[in-house]
Amino acid sequence: MAQIILDHISKRFVADGRNVDALKDISLEIEKGEIYGIIGMSGAGKSTLVRCLNYLEKPTDGKVFIEGNELGSLKERQLREKRRSIAMIFQHFNLLMQKTVLDNIVFPLLIQGEKKSAARQRAKELLQVVGLTEKEKDYPSQLSGGQKQRVAIARALASNPHILLCDEATSALDPQTTQSILRLLRQINQEYGITIVMITHQMDVIREICEKVAIIEQGRVVESGYVEAIFNHPKSDAGRRLIIGDAAAGSQLGAGQPEEGQLEKPEERNRMETEVIFRIVFTENSAFEPVIANMILHIGEPINILRADTKNVNGIAKGEMLLGIPEHRRREIENYLTEKGLEVEEVDRHVQ
Numbered sequence: 001m002a003q004i005i006l007d008h009i010s011k012r013f014v015a016d017g018r019n020v021d022a023l024k025d026i027s028l029e030i031e032k033g034e035i036y037g038i039i040g041m042s043g044a045g046k047s048t049l050v051r052c053l054n055y056l057e058k059p060t061d062g063k064v065f066i067e068g069n070e071l072g073s074l075k076e077r078q079l080r081e082k083r084r085s086i087a088m089i090f091q092h093f094n095l096l097m098q099k100t101v102l103d104n105i106v107f108p109l110l111i112q113g114e115k116k117s118a119a120r121q122r123a124k125e126l127l128q129v130v131g132l133t134e135k136e137k138d139y140p141s142q143l144s145g146g147q148k149q150r151v152a153i154a155r156a157l158a159s160n161p162h163i164l165l166c167d168e169a170t171s172a173l174d175p176q177t178t179q180s181i182l183r184l185l186r187q188i189n190q191e192y193g194i195t196i197v198m199i200t201h202q203m204d205v206i207r208e209i210c211e212k213v214a215i216i217e218q219g220r221v222v223e224s225g226y227v228e229a230i231f232n233h234p235k236s237d238a239g240r241r242l243i244i245g246d247a248a249a250g251s252q253l254g255a256g257q258p259e260e261g262q263l264e265k266p267e268e269r270n271r272m273e274t275e276v277i278f279r280i281v282f283t284e285n286s287a288f289e290p291v292i293a294n295m296i297l298h299i300g301e302p303i304n305i306l307r308a309d310t311k312n313v314n315g316i317a318k319g320e321m322l323l324g325i326p327e328h329r330r331r332e333i334e335n336y337l338t339e340k341g342l343e344v345e346e347v348d349r350h351v352q
């Protein structure tokens with residue numbers, strides 16, 4: 001049995017006499033030790049989903065099972081106990097600003113009934129895990145965003161959770177700090193076997209750290225499965241939008257009508273109408289420049305590189321490209337790239 005099971009969860013809010021269906025019939029299973037991503041645009045229902053997962057919000061319909069226990073059937077005390085195995089970190093860290101770094105970790109342990117000396121000992125160990133031993137006497141205001149999130153992670157680990165829910169945990173951080181926090185989360189997942197649920201609107205975060213992902217849109221799961229499979233072949237509109245983005249739509253080719261007063265050159269219009277966009281996925285650890293360069297030499301015509309992007313997917317370098325291809329050479333180019341072992345798909349230039 002999966003460690004986390006959401007079984008036909010729906011959540012309806014009533015606000016100003018109006019019904020808001022934040023979650024509609026969501027079913028998901030997350031196995032122990034997985035890093036599972038939940039991604040969606042703002043308002044999709046991610047925060048509501050994560051709050052239903054630990055019953056901070058009671059679903060209107062459906063059941064949540066954590067390690068075999070249906071949360072709706074637990075008494076308040078049992079639910080509190082269960083929640084101790086589900087820790088959470090947030091976008092804005094939620095640290096106690098009047099307490100030192102060490103006391104931020106000690107405090108929840110004391111509330112749980114731990115003795116002061118044992119709590120301090122445990123807090124010091126956790127500060128070592130997150131690499132902040134030297135900051136124990138500092139106050140949160142003296143720390144950078146990344147350091148604050150490390151304190152929050154240490155605090156989350158204090159109760160020896162089995163599950164860590166990360167609600168937009170890297171959204172307030174710069175890309176480099178995001179990377180270091182994701183590395184720390186992966187280390188925690190591997191060393192302690194803690195299941196991690198990453199709630200985010202950032203596809204990069206999912207690609208970097210998650211094995212599986214569910215894409216939610218308007219309260220529904222529109223696509224779920226292995227990150228690599230979804231990343232390579234997004235099927236839902238929301239998935240395509242998140243993964244391929246509006247690079248095609250926003251590119252010079254997909255920009256649509258020229259603005260008023262901005263005349264297109266005839267040759268430019270001709271080029272726009274006779275180009276198709278290919279999305280190329282590098283599923284193996286290969287350097288892509290020679291393939292593309294050789295292809296250009298092979299066909300003897302320039303092509304447009306609209307986007308080139310390589311990512312680290314579960315430790316393996318992967319990449320994708322969007323190419324503007326002369327329409328009359330499309331089959332030839334497709335065959336050439338496919339023979340080289342690349343995945344090629346034609347992308348609607350108005351994907352958005």
Ligand SMILES: Nc1ncnc2c1ncn2[C@@H]1O[C@H](COP(=O)(O)OP(=O)(O)OP(=O)(O)O)[C@@H](O)[C@H]1O
Pocket residue numbers: 013014015020021022040041042043044045046047048049201
């Ligand atoms: N307490 C509430 N009362 C009424 N409506 C709510 C409440 N909480 C959330 N909603 C609505 O439910 C929908 C989903 O909100 P939710 O915060 O879960 O989305 P989200 O994907 O986390 O978005 P964001 O990333 O912007 O936080 C939104 O339409 C929101 O306005």
